[in-house]
Amino acid sequence: MGVGPVVDGQATADLTGVSGGAHAYTAMYVPDPESVVASSTSAEVELGVGAVTSLYVGATPVNAPYGRTRTVGVKVTGGAPVDGVAQVHLGGIRWNVTLVDGVGRITIPAGLAVGTHTALAVFAGDATHGASSSTIDLVVRPAGTRIDEALPGTITAGRAVTSSFYVTAPGSQVPARGAIRIYHGGRHLTTAEVKNGRATVRLPALARGTYDLRAEFDGGTTFARSTLGFRTVAR
Template sequence: MFVRKSLACLVAAALTGSVVALTAVPALAATDADDPMFTPVAADLIGVGSDTSQHALTLLADGWNAQTPAPAFKVASFAATSGGTITLPGGAINRPNGSGAGKALLYGSGNNADVDFARSSSAVSATEAQAGLQAFPFALDTLVMAVSNSVPSNAPTSLTPAQIVSIYKGDITNWSQIDSSKSGVIAPKIPQAGSGTRSFFVAQLKAMNGGVDVTLASSVAEVQEHDDTLIKNDPNAIAPFSKGRAGLLGTTLRLEDGWKADRALYNVVRQADLARADIQSVFGENGYVCSTAARSAIEAAGFQQLATSAHGGVCGAPTQSATSNFTLNQQVTTTTALSGTSTKGGAATLVAAVSGSSAPDGTVTFREGDVVLQSGVPLVSGQATYDLTGATPGSHSYRAEFVPASGSQFDPSTGAADVLVKAASSLSESFPASVQAGKRAQGTITVASAVAPTGKVTIFKGTKKLVSGSLVGSKLTVKLPALAKGKNTLRAVYAGSSTVAGSTKKFTITQK
């Protein structure tokens, strides 16, 4: 078993969102733009391997490492390109270049306990599977044939599978054999030995050749995979190229029509490490790499994120076979924002606003802590409203959870808010029931509440404001203006405060 990390506390903290203090590490001047900008430590998840997905893993590692609260371990993915050495916790090693070189550090005599995963643009081989390697598919790439675009290529715009096979067998050596209007000795290229793209392309050549292995012609030259240096300025060059990686190079290459082959991209781990909580939290079905939050990083690297099994896909499902299920993650990210107001004593209105790139379909569950206040509240014009009653006065922390409709393409989301629930109030008055002619009524309005009331009380007759004043010790004593002769129906209104709900009291005074 090649597990080298103590995970009992480390990963439990990562999965629950707790922050574990890490020893400060010095910054590392990256040799390659896709190298980590820090020196990884033994607690980190460290990867090497394929040139194809190195930029994708750099972006994914950046996303993982930038989470708030900070995860208990970092992801460090070293580029395949730029040569030289890379610094691991156990010391410097020669930089592994390609899927095969990366996977070779996970088993056998080449096993390096500092390396946790290998990026791979091809499935695990029979030898690697026998050694117990397992691959987590996460993205879709398409392999195409690329020719020069910095200078006009002599290649036709489209090549058939048979023509590609003939070029790599050496049966077609000049572009004029395909298009008589063109001429030039074809310069076929193939990625370096150990490249996942090379092994995938060789398998494709065999398939295009009726299941018979293709012996490469002597004219086929090895190049660094996905390096356009020896292609972009040569009008006769041709090479298999990742469509995603070609897109990152701008317009230096022209991609041929007529043949293409979809393939999955993988992150490969040891069988003994498969169930490790840190690996599952990053690469598993419910891990970061397969989450909708990570989709933009994968797309920015030129690829498409695979869907998880919950949505008919295979993202994060470990395998030892080549993935042929290319169902993509079409989930819609949602955001839930919760707000709350309290205008009545012991009551609050909670409003959850759920948004996405299209109108979300589902319901909302309202909670206080672990207590479900109400579930299944439908969305109406993107909002779910719950009128809460019976709450104790004071501050409460509420949570709204969006639950997508079954079978929908929406992701769940959560919003939270602190709401100050007001205390109820009631009024009493001590005005006389009748007042002698020529006299003015005097009395006291008292506001009763579980929380000390503050603010103003106003007395109305109909809509006419008679008098208003601020409470002093929950009371307001006033003398009313002269009232009309006869029975007067009055209304005392306490406007309430930030902590106490308003209330009203009707009373009558007869003016003689």
């Protein structure tokens, strides 16, 4: 299965065509024809050979909005079915993935920041399987948002009014946060903080009339901007 020259009493040979598993080997020394040293055979030695494996890593979804959990799946193939543990490394965190017939999956929490993150999946190998690894890029984009307001259509002229505005992020499992600003044309009327998807807005006193107002939500890098136009009448 392999032949190697003897140099200074030692020889190295590459073994080819070996399947995964445990195999028994013997080494035979064959001297040169002119040598005065006799041939000899070693005792039998058992060696474990790991089958070559391939690792596939996938995710559902690969591209997702901020605040969305996702499933990362690992599949190891090669040789006999693998029952063991692989690992997924992402952002300094390590998850153990239990493999049954070479397949396992984990859930990545919703806290990944906006951007592209490379996950590394590793199978360290065992007595009958070699090691393998693979990577996948997970994309996190800002979560889309929508504004809903609870301001009554008619308010009392000359009096400040307090109302709730709600910001939802339909594709995210994390409540929206940021700031909401109210405008009348180009005039800024007020600003309120959005926490857990809700803002308490105090609208300043308005004179009698009909006002076409605009709410603008700013969620920084994690939540996409959104606007809402609405009309209120001060009487």
